[in-house]
Structures are given as C-alpha cells and as structure tokens.
Amino acid sequence: xxxxxxxxxxxxxxxxxxxxxxxxxxxxxxxxxxxxxxxxxxxxxxxxxxxxxxxxxxxxxxxxxxxxxxxxxxxxxxxxxxxxxxxxxxxxxxxxxxxxxxxxxxxxxxxxxxxxxxxxxxxxxxxxxxxxxxxxxxxxxxxxxxxxxxxxxxxxxxxxxxxxxx
Amino acid sequence: xxxxxxxxxxxxxxxxxxxxxxxxxxxxxxxxxxxxxxxxxxxxxxxxxxxxxxxxxxxxxxxxxxxxxxxxxxxxxxxxxxxxxxxxxxxxxxxxxxxxxxxxxxxxxxxxxxxxxxxxxxxxxxxxxxxxxxxxxxxxxxxxxxxxxxxxxxxxxxxxxxxxxxxxxxxxxxxxxxxxxxxxxxxxxxxxxxxxxxxxxxxxxxxxxxxxxxxxxxxxxxxxxxxxxxxxxxxxxxxxxxxxxxxxxxxxxxxxxxxxxxxxxxxxxxxxxxxxxxxxxxxxxxxxxxxxxxxxxxxxxxxxxxxxxxxxxxxxxxxxxxxxxxxxxxxxxxxxxxxxxxxxxxxxxxxxxxxxxxxxxxxxxxxxxxxxxxxxxxxxxxxxxxxxxxxxxxxxxx
Amino acid sequence: xxxxxxxxxxxxxxxxxxxxxxxxxxxxxxxxxxxxxxxxxxxxxxxxxxxxxxxxxxxxxxxxxxxxxxxxxxxxxxxxxxxxxxxxxxxxxxxxxxxxxxxxxxxxxxxxxxxxxxxxxxxxxxxxxxxxxxxxxxxxxxxxxxxxxxxxxxxxxxxxxxxxxxxxxxxxxxxxxxxxxxxxxxxxxxxxxxxxxxxxxxxxxxxxxxxxxxxxxxxxxxxxxxxxxxxxxxxxxxxxxxxxxxxxxxxxxxxxxxxxxxxxxxxxxxxxxxxxxxxxxxxxxxxxxxxxxxxxxxxxxxxxxxxxxxxxxxxxxxxxxxxxxxxxxxxxxxxxxxxxxxxxxxxxxxxxxxxxxxxxxxxxxxxxxxxxxxxxxxxx
Numbered sequence: 001x002x003x004x005x006x007x008x009x010x011x012x013x014x015x016x017x018x019x020x021x022x023x024x025x026x027x028x029x030x031x032x033x034x035x036x037x038x039x040x041x042x043x044x045x046x047x048x049x050x051x052x053x054x055x056x057x058x059x060x061x062x063x064x065x066x067x068x069x070x071x072x073x074x075x076x077x078x079x080x081x082x083x084x085x086x087x088x089x090x091x092x093x094x095x096x097x098x099x100x101x102x103x104x105x106x107x108x109x110x111x112x113x114x115x116x117x118x119x120x121x122x123x124x125x126x127x128x129x130x131x132x133x134x135x136x137x138x139x140x141x142x143x144x145x146x147x148x149x150x151x152x153x154x155x156x157x158x159x160x161x162x163x164x165x166x
Numbered sequence: 167x168x169x170x171x172x173x174x175x176x177x178x179x180x181x182x183x184x185x186x187x188x189x190x191x192x193x194x195x196x197x198x199x200x201x202x203x204x205x206x207x208x209x210x211x212x213x214x215x216x217x218x219x220x221x222x223x224x225x226x227x228x229x230x231x232x233x234x235x236x237x238x239x240x241x242x243x244x245x246x247x248x249x250x251x252x253x254x255x256x257x258x259x260x261x262x263x264x265x266x267x268x269x270x271x272x273x274x275x276x277x278x279x280x281x282x283x284x285x286x287x288x289x290x291x292x293x294x295x296x297x298x299x300x301x302x303x304x305x306x307x308x309x310x311x312x313x314x315x316x317x318x319x320x321x322x323x324x325x326x327x328x329x330x331x332x333x334x335x336x337x338x339x340x341x342x343x344x345x346x347x348x349x350x351x352x353x354x355x356x357x358x359x360x361x362x363x364x365x366x367x368x369x370x371x372x373x374x375x376x377x378x379x380x381x382x383x384x385x386x387x388x389x390x391x392x393x394x395x396x397x398x399x400x401x402x403x404x405x406x407x408x409x410x411x412x413x414x415x416x417x418x419x420x421x422x423x424x425x426x427x428x429x430x431x432x433x434x435x436x437x438x439x440x441x442x443x444x445x446x447x448x449x450x451x452x453x454x455x456x457x458x459x460x461x462x463x464x465x466x467x468x469x470x471x472x473x474x475x476x477x478x479x480x481x482x483x484x485x486x487x488x489x490x491x492x493x494x495x496x497x498x499x500x501x502x503x504x505x506x507x508x509x510x511x512x513x514x515x516x517x518x519x520x521x522x523x524x525x526x527x528x529x530x531x532x533x534x535x536x537x538x539x540x541x542x543x544x545x546x547x548x549x550x551x552x553x554x555x556x557x558x559x560x561x562x563x564x
Numbered sequence: 565x566x567x568x569x570x571x572x573x574x575x576x577x578x579x580x581x582x583x584x585x586x587x588x589x590x591x592x593x594x595x596x597x598x599x600x601x602x603x604x605x606x607x608x609x610x611x612x613x614x615x616x617x618x619x620x621x622x623x624x625x626x627x628x629x630x631x632x633x634x635x636x637x638x639x640x641x642x643x644x645x646x647x648x649x650x651x652x653x654x655x656x657x658x659x660x661x662x663x664x665x666x667x668x669x670x671x672x673x674x675x676x677x678x679x680x681x682x683x684x685x686x687x688x689x690x691x692x693x694x695x696x697x698x699x700x701x702x703x704x705x706x707x708x709x710x711x712x713x714x715x716x717x718x719x720x721x722x723x724x725x726x727x728x729x730x731x732x733x734x735x736x737x738x739x740x741x742x743x744x745x746x747x748x749x750x751x752x753x754x755x756x757x758x759x760x761x762x763x764x765x766x767x768x769x770x771x772x773x774x775x776x777x778x779x780x781x782x783x784x785x786x787x788x789x790x791x792x793x794x795x796x797x798x799x800x801x802x803x804x805x806x807x808x809x810x811x812x813x814x815x816x817x818x819x820x821x822x823x824x825x826x827x828x829x830x831x832x833x834x835x836x837x838x839x840x841x842x843x844x845x846x847x848x849x850x851x852x853x854x855x856x857x858x859x860x861x862x863x864x865x866x867x868x869x870x871x872x873x874x875x876x877x878x879x880x881x882x883x884x885x886x887x888x889x890x891x892x893x894x895x896x897x898x899x900x901x902x903x904x905x906x907x908x909x910x911x912x913x914x915x916x917x918x919x920x921x922x923x924x925x926x927x928x929x930x931x932x933x934x935x936x937x938x939x940x941x942x943x944x
Binding site: 168170171221223225226229230232233234236238244245248250251252259262263266269270271272409411412415416541542543 | 567589620622626627628631632633634635639640644646648649653656662665666668687688689690692693695800802804806807808822823826931932936
C-alpha cells in the first residue's frame, strides 16, 4: 500500500469546497461594529472588577471571568506598541487578493486603554523603515462602512507628534 | 490534593515519513504507516489496543469528522476512541489525553494518532481561518510575525541576535540531517551564518524563510500503556510523569505581557522537583515554529535570565551532547505536519528516553525529557517523561 | 475505578432554529454562568480547574474553534481541551480526566450553530472521503435514509409508527423548557410532511438547531461540597463501526451494542430491560429511536417494531426530554440527553418527571448513521 507507486499514474482529485456562512455578531461584537459603522468610534468594554479594557470587546473579562459590562470609547489616537513590516503576503482567503508588499501592520494602544489591549490594523506607512515603537498614530475610517473591521481603513502616523527614534 | 490513579508509559512510537507531498498515499494510508510502525515498535498487534485517540486540524484538509473515514487506517473499528483537537497543540493534547485515559483505568492500551496532510488544502488559509471572522481574519497573515525578532534584537543588539537565531536554525538542521524521517534537511553550513542571516528571503521584519517551520504531510502514532501492561508486554517504557496545559485569552497577541510557556514550565517543574531545568532535563523536544521563537522561548521554558539562552546557543550547549539536548530530531523547522507535530515531540522525547532514536539518539543516559506543544492564541502544553517509574502520591501532585 | 465522578450541575440554552441574537461565545457563557451560579464555584485551583469544550471547526467555520471559547470557559492561564465529536464524548473524556487524578473539578461546555452554514448538509457532506463517497453526494441525511430503509425492512417498523413517535416527542417536548420544537403535531401532519430522502420525511428528522450545554463534573471528594444532589457516572462505553456503508450492517447496532456492553459491565448491569428508570436516546431521525433501543438492549435485535407496538417508549420512560427529534444541533444531541438524564435523576424535571428515578442510560452518536456510539450510565 503506497509502497511501489513509481510506475503508476497518481490520480489527483481537485475540489474547491466552500460553504456560505452567516456569522452572528451578538450584542457585544455587534455593538462594536455598529459604532464603527455609524459613529466612527472605537468602543471597548471594561471589566467592572479589574478595570482592564478588552479590544475586541468580549462577553467576559478573560482574567476575572465576570461579564465586562461597561463600555468606553478609546482613541481615536494612540501609540504604536509593536509593528510588522510584511515583505511576503499570503492571498486573502476570502478575496483571493494579495496585498502589495512591503506593507506595515501595527498594534497600537489607543489613548485611554487600561491594561494590555492594543488594536491591530494596517498602518499607512509610505516609508516602512521610518516606523518606530512609540510613534503616535490615528485611526482612519473608510468612507463606506458596513459594520466590519474593514470600516477602519488603517492607522496613519501623526507627523507632528513623531518621536524620532522612539 | 490530586494523586495520579496509576502509572502510564509510552511503549511504542511510529511516524510516517514527513514530506511536502505525500501524493502516493491518501489520509488513512498515511496514518496506517505510522500505526504499523508504532505497533511494531511496541511489539503489539492491533488487538492489544483498546482505544484510539485521533486529532488534526480539519480545516486544512476540509474533511468533517475525519476520524470516521480514518477508521480504515487507524484500526479504530470495534474499538473505543475519542477525537481531540486543539490546533497546533493537538498532538500534545492527544498525548495528555492518552495519559489521562490510561491513568483513569478506563483503558489499558491507548493508541494516539495525530496527522496532517497539508498539501491537500491551503495551509495559510487554514491558519487564517483561526482568526475571529469578525475581527482579525481580514488582517491575519497566517502565523507570521517579526515582532519577536524585533524584541530580541532590541534586547541584545542586531548582529548578535540575528546570528544566534540563525545558528539555532543551523543546529536544528544538523540534527535533522541525522533524522531519516525529517522533511527538510538543508545541509546548512556554519560558515555561512552571516549570509543566511542577512540575505535569506525576508517574510516579515527580520523573520526570514530559513527561520520558518515547514509545512509537511505526516502522521505520528504513539502507544500508551498502563503499568500492568508494561509488565505483561515486557515493554520498553518511557514513563509519563506529568503534564500541564496553559491557554490564553481569545485575542491573538504575538507579544503578550506574560507567556503561557513560562507559566506552564513553572507549574510543571514545581510539581515535579525540577529546580534547575538545564541540569535536570537531558532532552527537550520543543515545538519551535520559527528560529526566533525557538530562541526566545528557550529562556521562557528553561527559566533562564538575561542572555543565558543566547550564550547556550553561542557556546554550542544545546546539541546532542550538550548540557541539554534541544530537538535532537531537528524540531519543527525540519518537519511540521501540524496535527502531528506536537505528538512527534512527545514521541521523539520518549524515543530518547527509551534509547530507540537510532541515528539521532543522544549519547549518554536520558533520564528526564520534556516535550512541548504550541498553538492557538499562544498556548502551551508540556509533558514530562522519565526513564524511572514515578512514585505515585509521593510529593508531586497537588 | 479508584474514584467516582459526579455530574454536579447542568445547564442548556433553549434550543432554537436560529440564535441570530448571540454569537458562540455569548451562547456558551449563558450556560457556563448558569452552572457556575448553581455550584458557586470560582475558576482556579480551588474551584473549576480545567475545561473540556465540545465543538466542530467545520460547523463553526473556524480553525481551532475552541480558541473562541477560552474567555467564557475561564481558561485564561488554565487548561482547556477540545473534544471534536458529540458532547457525549465530552462527558466520556471529562470523566476520564477526573478518574486519572489530574484534575478534581472540570467544566464541560459544548456549542454548535447549525444555522450558521447555508446548510448543515453541506457540512456533513464533507465527512465523506473525497474519492468514493463524497462524489456520489452523500451527507448524514442520505446515509440516515439508507439506514432507515435497511432498518425498517428488517424490523417491520412502519411509517405510521414513526409518525406516532414524532407526535409523542412533541408532547413531551412541550413540557421541557429548553426544547425547541414543542408545538403539537398530528399523525396526519407528520405523514404529510415533505419527503427529504426516502423514507425520511421532514417531520421525522431533527430540526436545524442552535444551542449550548454546560456541565460541571467533580471527583467524589469534591462533589459533596459542590452539590447536595451529585449524579454519579457509573458506566461508560464507546465504540466505532466501519466507515464504508457497504461494510456495515446498517440495520444493526454493531457499535452501539459494544458501547452499551462496556458501559453496562462497568455499572454492573446485566439486564438492561429492567435496569433503567430513565432512557435518553439521541434520535436524530425517528427510526433511530427503536433501532438504538435494540442496540441498548431494551428489546431484542430486530424487535424494535414489536417494542413500539407494546408501548416500549412509554413503558421504559424514553426521551421525556422530547429527544433529539425535538431539536438539538448535531454536536450536542448526546450531551443534551445526558443533561436530561441528570435533571431527571435530580428530581428537577417538573411535568415530565419520572417518579423515583434512580438510574438512567443516555446515548449519543457521532459520524454517518451513528458510526461512533457513546453510552453513559448515571445514578443518583
């Protein structure tokens, strides 16, 4: 079985499998996405016990295991905590498109965030080599928004607050 | 106070060859290779097995409940079984589950099977589908990030950090060259470390192609047995001492404040009297998805401080005859059939303890070996194996 | 066994055709929070030490579907392990975790939303191998239809008898606050419902369903602190049949019989016809009720039709929950059966309570036409 197949034609079966999905967002994620779409603002929820924010907002504070019922707006500006300069892009599994490289993605702590909850998104960085931790950034929204993470187009660097080498 | 109900040992290991395109076998056939080898290694027949555990990451192959189809190759027909899947940690969860199931008394001989046939699907698509469909899925680029490299470089300086990472990669490859089952055996040359570090294809930041793990097809089968059966079969055992699973919250953050790696290691070592991991452990089969993570996590897992981990790499202390042999198999950068990978770490650690690792057997007695699994939102699973039969109820658990 | 394991609390969402109002995490939190409140347990070494989750990546359309669960099962910096099969297998595994001595108190939480994919048949179609069985268009409905044909031919069970089972299921479901399909249905309506895959009519098939179930299991030492009504897991068994349908005796119960035998041996049961006060069978399709009753030893092999005529389901207190026919998603059918059994044994089943219930058997199935069967015996 599978041992001497050198003379055989190995038949391969090619299939594309897809199942259309309808994902529910629920009241917590749903509210976050609505606020992006309708009000262009980023809402995190906050744990009543430890006070940390969660982005994305989730039903429960992972640390305290209690419902995180308070909501607060964060940002719209923040500080880069980490970033990635991507040289090799994989095709988007949903659209099949591949981003032009190099591009930059970053994790930014939005102003007002309690605890470790950076927002992860693309960064508009004409010169990736100039990106540093500690740079101030601001959220830029898409003109057409539909209640999805892509309602945020990207972060942009706030030039006048650039901290040099960070 | 928790006491293990009864002792459990690994008594047989089997692996299919790991490669990028096992086109001459289908999934159950590939699994069957590993199962047959494990049975031969344990000198058992399928009839001796009570229960079959099975796992993989099914969105890679797009087969729903693949354990049903795989009954054809796993030997589970007429037998008990459970399917467990936890992403990259699947293989280690299978090992922990096998230990739990045998220790429980429900079954005496458990065959754990992990596999993946990545070439039958789209790997990065599979990983990207781990992201919350509402949050990160549009952004995620699989498991690639340069943030760890950035942190290591900031802490130790660019040249030193890059050299240490690529040297670690090269040591792993040297080990893989001695492992006939390994997928990628590149014959990397220590004379070209700087070249590799500076010119190899860049993926993200300082994460380069050479640093990255494989995408492999493969299956691994490991047989766990109760103490009674070890005696009855006159088996060659690697005793399961203990295991620890530590998960993290849902949001994927590549550089969290606290790592599950260190937490798992601290808990496991405290329970089992490991006070100096580098000294106490003879072998560590670590799930190293990239050379940068392998380097950074050495410090986390072995509870090191400062630049101790870099110095161990620089001073060649992690080779087969080093202070602690890390991935004598070549590790995950050499072979990565994801659903099997973490189980392969357990198998390789067990083989070292049992003395059955052949060409990549480390010299000297292997008394205590550690195996790690990685996956999900940076979770860790650790399993500790030993040559000596554990004393139940003595000091350890609780 | 050196130790005993008890189920100390159970909770189920009300099963619905479409829980559009909640995402998976929210649904699971409802039941996790419920069992936590029932037991007053915190998460941590002194309370809930580990989680076992139940879900399916293809149904969730999410690789590592348990990574979405960490927060709501309290697994941040704790252990979580996913069983990817019917939640009955989760009960099996969680029990073994405690019997092994590795943990004393385990949270078991399962979820599934059949409403999320365009069709659950598209999901189960993927359970078939890409070369032989998938190209002919098999899914779990089609295989169940073949099973039904084979079974009805051998046992003599009629379409009218199946319709009566559906009517009965709705009657009991109306007394179960979590049951989905609890509106009465007449025999004529059942027989007139559209034919999906001969002989399975829509009414004879479990409806599309969304929901979550959670349980807390504990070792004997801890159970007494946690609840005053621990329900003991006294027998467990599971077994696989083969994959290709032609290699199986579709009218028989190869896997279920062996799973039941193992569970009964452990529980010290030699006469299943007399042993149980409560029986819960995961009847995804109406014909599976008498078929699996045979496999469980409630009647002779091939005797399902006679058992129905003799009033077997009522005599043996089968599926007072309404059964899976009343509505549970694919991953939770067996687990919901076990939850009902616990509720009955705790005397908390209200209008559908079996008087003096002391011992129950509950069954769950995974795979095409019940290829993998799980049986659990529970006692108060």
